[in-house]
Amino acid sequence: MPKLKLGPIADDKPVKVTIELPASLHRDLAAYAEILGRESGRSADPVRLIVPMLVKFIATDRGFAKARHTMGDAKPRA
Numbered sequence: 001m002p003k004l005k006l007g008p009i010a011d012d013k014p015v016k017v018t019i020e021l022p023a024s025l026h027r028d029l030a031a032y033a034e035i036l037g038r039e040s041g042r043s044a045d046p047v048r049l050i051v052p053m054l055v056k057f058i059a060t061d062r063g064f065a066k067a068r069h070t071m072g073d074a075k076p077r078a
Contacts, residue, residue: 004032005056008040009048 021029029046036044058064 004036004039006032006036006049006052008042009044009052014051 026046029049033044033046033049036049
């Protein structure tokens with residue numbers, strides 16, 4: 001089985017945000033959560049995957065890092 005990029009979800013105090021997702025993206029999140037749950041042995045809520053995925057995406061986006069550095073804010077936010 002391939003190794004997923006997303007690891008276990010940290011238990012962190014959430015900030016509520018309401019968004020609309022395309023149905024196809026929700027299906028992909030649900031499938032990802034199911035696979036992650038099988039790998040980790042813990043169930044995963046598809047909604048709780050959004051934040052860690054965005055954090056990982058932003059952390060690995062070289063174009064964003066360069067642009068942020070150019071703006072003078074080189075320190076990544078947690």
